[in-house]
Amino acid sequence: MVTATALEAELLALAGSVPDPELPVLTLSELGVVRGVRVQDAGAVEVELTPTYTGCPAIETMAADIRQALRERGVQDVTVRTVLAPAWSTDDITDEGRRKLREFGIAPPRTTRETGPVALALGPTRTLDEDPVRCPHCGCADTELLSRFSSTACKALRRCLACREPFDHFKEL
Amino acid sequence: MTATVPVTAALALGDDALVLSHRLGEWMGHAPVLEEEVALANIALDLLGQARVLLSMAGDEDELAYLREERAFSNLQLVEQPNGDFAHTIARQLYFSTYQHLLYAELAAGDGPFAALAAKAVKETAYHRDHAEQWTLRLGDGTDLSHQRMRTACTALWRFTGEMFQPVEGLGTDLGALRTGWLEAVGAVLRRAGLPVPEGAQSGAWTAGAGRQGLHTEPFGRMLAEMQHLHRSHPGASW
Known part of the structure; x- marks a missing residue:
């Protein structure tokens, strides 16, 4: 160093x-x-x-x-x-960055703290789990996935089931 | 990056990513719903990014992409197959993204010249694989028509899957050993989707499965003509 x-x-x-x-x-x-x-x-x-x-x-x-x-x-x-290595991860986004994303209307990525491939299960599109993707507008934890890919490669499109607003989610990588 | 780049392997993986990226790009303006159009474009973009890194390891990315003749491309015949109906595109995605995900995971775990790219790409490809698996379930377990189309597509493309496991010089990983994991993963998705695992041979007549050697199927030449004509018509032009 x-x-x-x-x-x-x-x-x-x-x-x-x-x-x-x-x-x-x-x-x-x-x-x-x-x-x-x-x-x-x-x-x-x-x-x-x-x-x-x-x-x-x-x-x-x-x-x-x-x-x-x-x-x-x-x-x-x-x-x-x-430079490619070490590979960028959404864990590299700072806490301040996450706060700003939320304020901007984009649900920030959840922390992965994992190395290696992201394991994705064939599951339902709603995420009522212990670490849900919350609506950046109303904070509700009951949201559903509309599309795995959104306006850019790094985002997924979701909808809040409480306020019904669609929103972007910065997906975990 | 090490001094000795395994050019053959970089071209093989780079050509796979480039050609599939172009095929997926052909869906723009034609996808069944807007969300799906965006999804296919994003997958194409990920693949194009991987292709740029891989081809740049082998030489000048633009020259390699736009100025090589058909016989100089070493992509799998699977990725050059026409989009067909949406089921064909999804079957191709299921077969290829499962393979690419397993391969990148293997390369990322090593310390070879592809490890850095693979460590990034394995995470991108995980989403491609998930996308293909979700659609396979929806189409296979959907209506009679969607089931029939998905079944036809899976069977039609099956004979192009054997080539994925042929050795590639300089890759530094045993592709043959990936076949078991691939068959298990694809078989599990097909069974959940209520689709039969195709029973035919994984490689067909003499030309099937020779993409790595530069032998391609008839639609590839036309795809290349469209992909390359702008660059060839206006050499050196930029936006």
Whole structure:
């Protein structure tokens, strides 16, 4: 583990403060996708970014936004490198990020704290279990799955059975 | 990434993901309901992301995707099969996503050149598999018509499933050993759906099961023509 310099810490905070292009209520650090910043000998800066999903189309916009933010701080030579390992998980979304998602009307992912594949049972579409997906609007725990895939790959479409509002759920990965 | 990339294996897995991604993309504007259109597009997007990583390991992703001839593609014949009716698409998804999920789980557990991608992709593929299993249950255990269509589709595609377990050079995993787990998993879903497990051979006549060697079925050439024509007509163009 290389100790980060004060400059690296500052640039990391700056890169992390860039808003997510698809969920602008979240910053990239709240989403947990900025892995590190290294200042190289000649002053060149390398930022490590990890995709949420392998095919996430937002990654290129994220990289461009990070380069822009660092240039505005006076860093001209910025390379954003995509890293796959260790794989991003929804557990990497910070507590503040989860709070903002809920406020934005998206049910945050439940904690998985697991490694390896997500085991999915062939079960009913309602989740009245010990850790239900709650409606972000009214907080009701009785919600049903409408579609496993929603407006983006990372979300599922659900409906609240109390207030009847449909909502996006940031599904566990 | 290690210095020696197993190019043959990267192309095989990359071509599977690319070709199925394109096939699923053909459903856009044609799916039975909006939610399903979005689901198929999202699965296609996941596969395209995996294909980009895998083809980039083997060379230039755009050149490999858009400038190779049919015989240079090493994807399974299963993934190039036309979408057919919705039941055919779901049967293809059931067979392939179960295989891909088992394979990525195996690769993710190792420390080879595919481990990093597999660790991400195994989680994405778990959702694809779940999607296919849920639809197999609904169609198989649905109306007489949906049952009949699903049964026809499962039988029609069965002869393309044997190829999945042929060895791939440089993959570093025993594909033959995946067959038992695959048969158990697919068999369990089919039985729950009230569908018979097809009894025919898992590979057919001389050409069936030779996609890895660059031999493809007739519809693949037409699919490639559509997939590649824009890039070939406007070399080097960008948005």
